[in-house]
Amino acid sequence: MPIWYGLFFIGPLLAEITLRTSIFTPALDFLGNTLPIGVIGTVETLPVYGICITIGGTYGLIAQVTGRWI
Numbered sequence: 001m002p003i004w005y006g007l008f009f010i011g012p013l014l015a016e017i018t019l020r021t022s023i024f025t026p027a028l029d030f031l032g033n034t035l036p037i038g039v040i041g042t043v044e045t046l047p048v049y050g051i052c053i054t055i056g057g058t059y060g061l062i063a064q065v066t067g068r069w070i
Contacts, residue, residue, distance in 0.1 A: 002064045003063075014052035014055060
């Protein structure tokens with residue numbers, strides 16, 4: 001159950017927040033100053049939903065293994 005929760009609730013929720021606000025802009029600005037130029041360009045061109053669903057799935061997998069959702 002935590003994996004499905006992470007994939008189909010947390011992932012799309014993060015994607016919608018990211019698309020509607022500029023929540024990741026400060027993080028990308030910071031990383032842009034520390035990482036090589038090509039890395040940030042590659043991250044910015046990735047699909048937002050794919051990244052957020054991957055984050056949600058990872059959260060769900062960790063929650064499943066540890067037994068804790070929060």
